[in-house]
Amino acid sequence: MTRLVKKDIAAMDKNLNHLDRLLEAVTGKSLLEIGAFAMGKALPLIPTRIAVVPITTGLGIIQGFSETVTAILVYLGADAFTTEKTDVRGLQEAFSRGAEVVFMADDQTFSAFHFKNGSWSDNGDATGRGFAAALYLAAKAQAQMEVLVLGAGAVGQAAIEFLLEKNISVVLGEIDQDKARACGEKYQNIKVAADWTAGRYHYIVEATPIADLIKTKNITDQSIIAAPGVPFGVAPAAAKKADQIIHNLLELGVATMLSAIS
Known part of the structure; x- marks a missing residue:
């Protein structure tokens, strides 16, 4: 925590x-x-x-x-x-x-x-599920939607579990290769990205303790980002570019x- x-x-x-x-x-x-x-x-x-x-x-x-x-x-x-x-x-x-x-x-x-x-x-667990649910609702459950989950800690894994329950495709981005491998084995229906920064994602759950992790090159102007992480994991320019940011620290x-x- x-x-x-x-x-x-x-x-x-x-x-x-x-x-x-x-x-x-x-x-x-x-x-x-x-x-x-x-x-x-x-x-x-x-x-x-x-x-x-x-x-x-x-x-x-x-x-x-x-x-x-x-x-x-x-x-x-x-x-x-x-x-x-x-x-x-x-x-x-x-x-x-x-x-x-x-x-x-x-x-x-x-x-x-x-x-x-x-x-x-x-x-x-509650934070991961809550922010994944908010993202899901904001996206209006788009058909064939794919969500990038950044971070394989407790918050990220809870977000993954909620999204899988809703039959949403999940891509995991995690810099710790051991954690990424373990998470991929635990949730065999997800994709583990070798380099998530090479993509541009419409839907992201940012669940890491890394400030300004998400850059403008990683998103589109239609992107919805749910970011419970502390510190805030979206760079200022990316936050301005994104369509929606869902962020609060505790509520x-x-x-x-x-x-x-x-």
């Missing part, structure tokens, strides 16, 4: 309605509707009480992170709160206040756990996590 910093989440809670309108304009669905679609869930979701527990492990708490996750969940219609206590004491507080679901993140992992029904969701991943455990 890429660790966000304070400036990444500043004012995020105040811009949720704006993001929702942008997503609806591009995909035809709201933030929550995309998350539900990504997980194959019907709306409305089953209501439940949710606690977001700050965790101090490792580098410590990102100022405002837990509160921002709570704000996103409340915006999505959840009964959510941030615990005043942290770590194990925060879990005690969550249960004492009637929470059935807990969201929490350390330096490596951001997950949600539904302790009543036994389900859980990882942010990497769609949280919406898909909520859908996954509901």
